[in-house]
Amino acid sequence: MAWVYILQCADGSFYTGMTRGEEPDQRLSEHQMKLSAGAYTASRLPVRLVYSEYFELVADAIFAERKIKGWSRAKKEALIKGDWALVQRLSSRRRGKPRAQS
Incomplete structure (x- = not known):
């Protein structure tokens, strides 16, 4: 199982990500706490979750994330x-x- 999610950053930009096993709310908290050093969102806090979609297959989530990032x-x-x-x-x-x- 996997999720694709979109966060809206404080500067108005969007960050698209994917998580395996964790729900998007958990990843949102991790972004807010700057747990990924050097992450795009770290200098654009606060962020808010504006979209998420569940996928049974991780491969489908990876495909969707890459597609959305190009939009x-x-x-x-x-x-x-x-x-x-x-x-x-x-x-x-x-x-x-x-x-x-x-």
Whole structure:
């Protein structure tokens, strides 16, 4: 079992991570306590948990984490809001621009 989660940092940026076995709230506490020296979030505290998703298979969670890390801010915000229609619309764009019409 594994979780993919998104934290919103004090500077407004997003951090996407994955945890095996631990629930996202536990990882949030670890980020808040700066347990990962040099971590992206350590200099951007406080952070808050804005999204999490459970996966039965660790491999699926790893795939989802990598995919989300490559997304634009707008697409991450749509995911956080649960706006799947917007996630799909943003997925059909290239570099933030609408695809050329044929």
